[in-house]
Amino acid sequence: MVSRLRWAVVGAGWVARDHMVPALRASExxxxxxxxxxxxxxxxxxxxxxxxxxxxxxxxxxxxxGLDAVYVATPNDAHLPVVAAAAAAGxxxxxxxxxxxxxxxxxxxxxxxxxxxVLAATAYDQRWHPAHRExxxxxxxxxxxxxxxVRIVYGCWLPPEWLPPGDTSGDNxxxxxxxxxGGAYLDLAPHGLDLVGALLGEDVSTARxxxxxxxxxxxxxxxxxxVGSTASGVLVSLHVSYNTRDVLPxxxxxxxxxxxxxxxxxxxxxxxxxxxxFADGGDGEQREIAFDVTLDPFxxxxxxxxxxxxxxxxxxxxxxxxxxxxxxxxxxVDVPSTSSVPSARPEVHA
Numbered sequence: 001m002v003s004r005l006r007w008a009v010v011g012a013g014w015v016a017r018d019h020m021v022p023a024l025r026a027s028e029x030x031x032x033x034x035x036x037x038x039x040x041x042x043x044x045x046x047x048x049x050x051x052x053x054x055x056x057x058x059x060x061x062x063x064x065x066g067l068d069a070v071y072v073a074t075p076n077d078a079h080l081p082v083v084a085a086a087a088a089a090g091x092x093x094x095x096x097x098x099x100x101x102x103x104x105x106x107x108x109x110x111x112x113x114x115x116x117x118v119l120a121a122t123a124y125d126q127r128w129h130p131a132h133r134e135x136x137x138x139x140x141x142x143x144x145x146x147x148x149x150v151r152i153v154y155g156c157w158l159p160p161e162w163l164p165p166g167d168t169s170g171d172n173x174x175x176x177x178x179x180x181x182g183g184a185y186l187d188l189a190p191h192g193l194d195l196v197g198a199l200l201g202e203d204v205s206t207a208r209x210x211x212x213x214x215x216x217x218x219x220x221x222x223x224x225x226x227v228g229s230t231a232s233g234v235l236v237s238l239h240v241s242y243n244t245r246d247v248l249p250x251x252x253x254x255x256x257x258x259x260x261x262x263x264x265x266x267x268x269x270x271x272x273x274x275x276x277x278f279a280d281g282g283d284g285e286q287r288e289i290a291f292d293v294t295l296d297p298f299x300x301x302x303x304x305x306x307x308x309x310x311x312x313x314x315x316x317x318x319x320x321x322x323x324x325x326x327x328x329x330x331x332x333v334d335v336p337s338t339s340s341v342p343s344a345r346p347e348v349h350a
Contacts, residue, residue: 005030005309008062008091010082011073012037012046014164015096019270020071020123021046023299029306034065036082037074059085067091069309071123075179076101076186083109087116094305096123097190099322101181103330110323119308121315122322124194128300130292131267131276135255136199138278138289144257145281147200149235151254152192154268155244158184160218175218175242183220185211186329188240191268193226193325196236198317199255203325204228204236207332215243226332257281262289272296 007024009016009032024030032050037043040057047055054061062070062085070086072079072095079100086093093113099106099122113120126132139147162172173179174187189209197203207228211221223241230236244250251274253264260281267274276289307313 004028005068005306006033006066007031008034008036008065008067008070009046009073010036010059010062010070011075011078011096012039012042013073014167015270016071016073017046017049018165019125019296019298020073020302021050023296023302024071025050026299027302027306029310030302034061034067036061038078062086062091063089069094069305072096073123075173075176076181077105077179080105080109083120084112087112087118087120090116090118092119092309094121094123094301097194098122098181098186098329099326101179101186103327106323106326110319113319119315120319121305121308121317122190122194122319123301124191124198124317124322125270125297125301126191126195126268127198127297127317128304129267129274129297130272130295130300131264131274131289132195132199132253132297133300134276134289134291135253135262135264136201138262139199139255139257140201143260143278144255144262145259147234147255147257149237149254149256150196150199151236151252151256152195152238152268153250153252154188154192154238155184155223155241155248155250156188157244157246158222158242159216175216175220177220180220183218183222183224184240184242185209185221185224185226185333187242189224189226189238189329190326192238192240193329194317194322195253196230196234197321197325200230200234202230202232202234203321204328205231207236207328209329209332211333212241212243226329228332270296270298 035043035047043055047053209226212223216222222243226238251268255262261279308315
């Protein structure tokens with residue numbers, strides 16, 4: 001047992017800087033002691049915000065650094081060498097989604113962490129949003145009766161020249177087919193596909209996807225719709241987009257059942273808040289459902305991973321299951337997939 005978990009953050013970009021690092025800094029159980037980025041200056045700038053943290057330009061720095069965990073937030077095509085270095089050093093790893101730009105890289109990553117026997121997880125932060133945790137609880141308690149459908153809309157505006165806050169590089173890698181592996185579909189649909197399983201306790205097992213290249217002048221898709229079903233027959237639709245203006249309604253989750261419907265608005269994303277309502281299937285009356293509007297999903301995710309590292313709770317989402325969902329996501333683009341996705345009701349930790 002250690003007094004504080006020592007983390008390395010690999011990838012000093014927007015998501016790490018503005019979301020995961022603040023979550024770790026807010027924790028009394030963790031500290032970031034190493035920042036790694038191939039742009040050493042970027043690593044240094046982020047490390048300078050963290051008392052006592054060192055900066056490095058290569059993942060070889062992970063070995064012998066006295067670490068307890070590694071968080072990976074590089075562009076998608078660079079995930080594999082980081083996870084390989086972490087596995088070789090015997091370090092647990094929390095890797096941003098999707099696991100890799102190429103499915104073969106993701107498969108290799110899972111082989112490496114399983115052979116090393118280290119805890120490895122995909123950073124699907126939406127699993128941990130307090131509103132989504134409340135939906136999970138209500139579904140498990142039977143408040144919706146027989147669940148019949150899950151509908152998710154998750155969109156944003158991401159033109160070719162888009163850059164995240166604070167980035168002046170001019171490099172929008174999320175629209176690069178090599179580094180990202182795809183566009184809106186591979187970036188946003190994994191969140192929805194994962195979230196369905198977290199909410200229902202069973203994953204989508206059959207799916208078909210339609211890609212859209214309609215608005216932005218780049219070679220990746222700027223929109224997609226996935227339609228699918230769970231093994232028990234819950235129908236699922238995920239509409240994701242890079243072509244929805246940010247001022248428009250663009251983030252909505254609906255879980256429909258025979259006894260009622262839950263609707264979450266503006267909960268999909270990196271920040272706290274949003275709204276959750278329940279519509280009664282008997283009289284149609286609607287009421288607001290309370291949840292912690294101050295807790296962001298990255299902070300909740302960090303706490304859950306800390307619990308697993310410290311042995312106070314198990315991690316409820318096996319990396320093999322995440323890989324199966326990524327494979328389903330790839331298969332769905334061409335033909336409906338009939339492969340079975342391993343699933344179990346996720347454990348819920350406080």
